[in-house]
Amino acid sequence: MSEQSTPVRAMREWAFETSRAYAEPFTDVRVTATFTDPSGAVSTIEAFHDGDRTWRVRYNPGVAGRWSWRLGSNPPNSDFEQDGEFTVEQAEVRGFLRSTPGEGWGFTWESGEPVFILGDTTYHLFGMAHDSDDGARQVRAFMERRAAQGFNLLRVRLPVSLFHPPDGYNTWQTRRLWAWGGSEQSPRFDRFNVPYFQTVDSVLRWADELGIGIELIMEGWGFEFPFNSRNIFVPEWEELWLRYLVARFDAFGSVTIWTLQNEYEYYPNGDWHYQSNGAVCDRWAIRVGHLMRRIAPHGHIIAIHNGPVMPSFGKRFASDPYVIDTVMFQTWGTVDERDGWLAAGIEDQIPKSLGDWPGSAILSEYGYEFNPDLPPMMLAHQYCDPDHTRRGAWRGAMSGLGIIQGFENTWGPAQVLDQDQAGLTSLLHLRHFFTGLVPFDRLQPVTGLARSSDSAAGHAPLAMATPERDIVVVYLPVGGEVSLEPGLEGHKEHWFDPRIGEMTTHEQRANNVFTPPERPAGDHPDDWVLVLRSMY
Known part of the structure; x- marks a missing residue:
């Protein structure tokens, strides 16, 4: 294959150098690439600054044939006035994950193959990979193991959190992982931590190699800085953040879902007050969802993740029901000392919350399996035992939803990535049942x-x-x-x-x-x- 050809659904990258020195390269110039496919259809994506005087463009073509591209900038810079052509060759690939309500369990690859979602929650995967060389090795080994076990989705945050209340301090963290410039005390939201984002690039490439999808959580949690301080992290800085993430990561095949915020009801000030804030969080999700559809050309799934389970999602988004593709649905069932093992109520809440929702959904959070050998950081998890893991997964699957579980070893503060907890085996049994013994995509509740x-x-x-x-x-x-x-x-x-x-x-x-x-x-x-x- 020549340097000017690439297979369909393979990310292609161009690097551009400029002789001009920009005092603030993330804000002083906007560089945009326009692509024209063989039919004449046009799409655009922004270039991103990658340190020094380098800008990069990434694009992932989905149609075979002869393509052309043109680079431009505002304000104009002759170094960014370029164009070219390349050939995309047909290939037998599964393509991107798509939200397909009414087909199977709501998700298919572009090839048409139905997808049974089985995922794990690994919020700080990027952070640990960037923290140290040993951390990166552990992350790679963990991803290889999850892929071999049949997991096809990992939930990962882009900003790293040092702490989750009440006592969830990161025990593994040895270096700063602030994603912007400046510091948490004196932030520079007009700058980005390029070395950190280069590590994210590496992890996404590993995911591409392994065939495992990544849910990129763009903002979260909403109770922490800067997302709880919208008078500081104003819409202009938020849009710059979102544009940089899309420019840098939207072309990766491993990026399957863009989740706007974990527990989006925390918008705008870090409090859950859904009923008293006039549902402004829904207006925010609609606004940001439309922005994503304008700037992200590859059509990846756009999702929201909930905290409160009511009102129903059909009611929340009645004014604009299709701007959000997927609900990453959270409901835990029983988690008390008497009935935590039972995970009761999950199957009852799902139709109440999602029965009027026209899009797709995944049971993306129903507890975190407790590890009594770790220091007690989240006592709310202490009755989420292997029985809760198994029964909760079956209640979700029997409701026609894919499953994402969380484990204390992997969700964030501990990061014991080389040890699987007891309940994981039952998830593998569930996957084998629905993908090997019965045709999950033909079954409905x-x-x-x-x-x-x-x-x-x-x-x-x-x-x-x-x-x-x-x-x-x-x-x-x-x-x-x-x-x-x-x-x-x-x-x-x-x-x-x-x-x-x-x-x-x-x-x-x-x-x-x-x-x-x-x-x-x-x-x-x-x-x-x-x-x-x-x-x-």
Whole structure:
């Protein structure tokens, strides 16, 4: 392949040097590249300053054929008045992740392949990679392991937080990780920490190599500086920040989701006061969402992440229902000492919050599995045990959503990246079930199909089925008998054990009442998955 050709959906980069010295290179000039595809369609992306007198342009073409580009600047600079052509060759690639409500579970690759989302929360992955050479090695090894395990999405923040209340100090951090110029006490929002962003480049390249997606959280958390001080971090500085992130990272194939802010209801001053602030956070999300659609040419998913679960998202965005593609939905279920293991209520909250939402969604946060061997930083996690991890994931998946879990080892303050916690294995079993044993993209939740005499909160069975009812799946959070509606007599009965990931044939049917296999009792009742397949 010649230097002037590139495969479809491969990022291409150009570097431009200027003899002109800009006192403030991030603000004194705006450099823009315009691309024209073989059909004549035009798109633009800004160049970004990468230190010294270097500006770079990154673009990821999605159409085969002959392309042209033209560079320009404002104010004009002859060093930035250039143009050229290149050829894009056809290639068999999956392409970018797309939000496709109504298709499968809401996500497909550009190739048309449906996607089962399985993710991990690693907010400070970029920060640890930049902190030290050893940290970078640990990050690379962690990403390789997650990719080999079948994870396809990592939640990562672009600004690094030193602290999360009440006691979550970063135990691994040895250097400043401030993303802007100046300092936290005296910020320069017209400058960016270029070496830090070059590290982010490296991590995104690793993700590209490994085929793992990155959710880039652009602002978060909203309760911390500068996002809680909008009188200092004014809209002009926010837009400069967003434009720099898009110019630098939008062309990466590993960038799957742009999340505007973690728990966006903290806008504008770091307090959750959704009901009393006139829903200004929704107006902010709509405004920033439209900005992203104007400046980000590659069509990556635009998402918001919630704190409060109500009002519903259809009501929140009724005035502009399609500017946001995806809700990265947070709801934890029960997390108390008595019922934390049960993760009850997740499946009830999902339809209340998302039932009127026209876009896609992922259960992106439902707790962080506690590690009692670490110093207690977040006691709110202490009853999020491996049972909570497993049952919460099944409740989300049985609601037709992809799953992202969090672990104390990896979410932020501790960063014990070389050790997986106990609950992770059950996530791998869940992924194997939905991608290897049943066709997840054909299954949708069905209410009323399965019933139980156990009326305790969180004990009710959850059912999914294909439109033809040739496959029926029922999750029993606490085991026990389950009765199904008539018409399934011609189906073969199988049982999947979500704790060990094994499928068995076990015929205990009596008048459409099914009973799971018996296992030695543990601390809590066993959960089981019933699978019925038509024999015709």
